[in-house]
Amino acid sequence: MKLFLQKKLKNKGQVGETLTWIVATILIIIMMVFFIFGASLLGGTKKIGSYRPDLLSGSVSEASAPFLQKSLFTYVSIGSSTKKIMIDKALLKMANAGSFEVDYNKTKKETLLRYNNR
Amino acid sequence: MIRKLENKKGDKLLSVYWFAILVIVAVGIVLMVNTFYGKDYDVRKDEATILAQKAADCIYPSGKLNPEAFSSQSGFREDFRDKFLDKCSMNFSIKDTLQRPPYYIEVGFFSEGNLDKQEFLISHGNKNWKGDCENSASDRTKLATCVSKEFYAKGDSDTYYLVKILSIVGKVEENTN
Numbered sequence: 013m014k015l016f017l018q019k020k021l022k023n024k025g026q027v028g029e030t031l032t033w034i035v036a037t038i039l040i041i042i043m044m045v046f047f048i049f050g051a052s053l054l055g056g057t058k059k060i061g062s063y064r065p066d067l068l069s070g071s072v073s074e075a076s077a078p079f080l081q082k083s084l085f086t087y088v089s090i091g092s093s094t095k096k097i098m099i100d101k102a103l104l105k106m107a108n109a110g111s112f113e114v115d116y117n118k119t120k121k122e123t124l125l126r127y128n129n130r
Numbered sequence: 131m132i133r134k135l136e137n138k139k140g141d142k143l144l145s146v147y148w149f150a151i152l153v154i155v156a157v158g159i160v161l162m163v164n165t166f167y168g169k170d171y172d173v174r175k176d177e178a179t180i181l182a183q184k185a186a187d188c189i190y191p192s193g194k195l196n197p198e199a200f201s202s203q204s205g206f207r208e209d210f211r212d213k214f215l216d217k218c219s220m221n222f223s224i225k226d227t228l229q230r231p232p233y234y235i236e237v238g239f240f241s242e243g244n245l246d247k248q249e250f251l252i253s254h255g256n257k258n259w260k261g262d263c264e265n266s267a268s269d270r271t272k273l274a275t276c277v278s279k280e281f282y283a284k285g286d287s288d289t290y291y292l293v294k295i296l297s298i299v300g301k302v303e304e305n306t307n
Binding site for chain 1: 147150151154155158161162163165166167168169171172173176183186187190193242279280281282283284288290292
């Protein structure tokens with residue numbers, strides 16, 4: 013009788029342990045699927061061209077706005093002050109709309125300085 | 131003796147289980163790395179910007195409109211429009227195929243008097259992509275990438291032009307994996 017009870021108890025313990033491992037395995041698999049899904053979502057957000065600002069030097073940021081540079085060159089080289097004001101207004105509007113990646117006023121100042129030093 | 135044998139059997143079963151878990155975790159890590167690094171980089175926007183920049187540098191190279199494109203006597207030149215790709219060292223055709231090019235470029239010139247009226251237009255490439263630019267769908271992976279840039283260019287004497295460049299890169303199949 014004692015031996016029978018002991019065997020039954022041991023069987024119960026084994027069932028409990030197996031159940032624990034099955035649950036653990038299922039949890040591991042669920043976590044794996046979750047992380048794989050997360051990796052796939054993050055993989056879609058990869059982008060080229062967005063660098064940390066502290067990694068960029070001034071010359072790089074200036075080179076990244078060649079269209080603004082061209083417009084500013086037109087602005088400084090044109091003689092008529094009325095036309096200058098018109099161009100400046102249009103460029104300021106574009107800057108406010110976020111068309112340039114660089115600071116418009118700073119770039120304008122630098123271009124003016126460079127042009128006046130010629 | 132019997133208990134010892136049973137324990138050994140249990141240990142063996144447990145080590146098989148651990149091995150299976152190890153395999154599951156390893157396969158999971160490989161899958162995670164593969165899905166993250168296996169996704170393509172969509173560089174079409176940068177490509178379109180470079181294309182627009184190249185066109186702008188060709189038209190307005192050093193603070194003066196390209197004399198091949200514009201002359202003070204005859205204004206904008208038709209022959210430059212026809213040979214725009216050659217003159218600006220661009221090649222839209224895909225090697226050894228008769229496929230339509232995945233690129234389109236459009237350069238519009240607007241004179242200072244009336245910035246709404248287009249005075250001269252240069253366009254080359256596959257015009258079919260242009261429709262994608264007007265599409266307002268939120269998921270743009272299956273649409274061509276459009277980049278529009280504009281700048282002011284000084285003409286002859288004291289006149290200026292607003293130059294609007296629209297560059298489009300298709301390559302939709304390559305970017306919809």
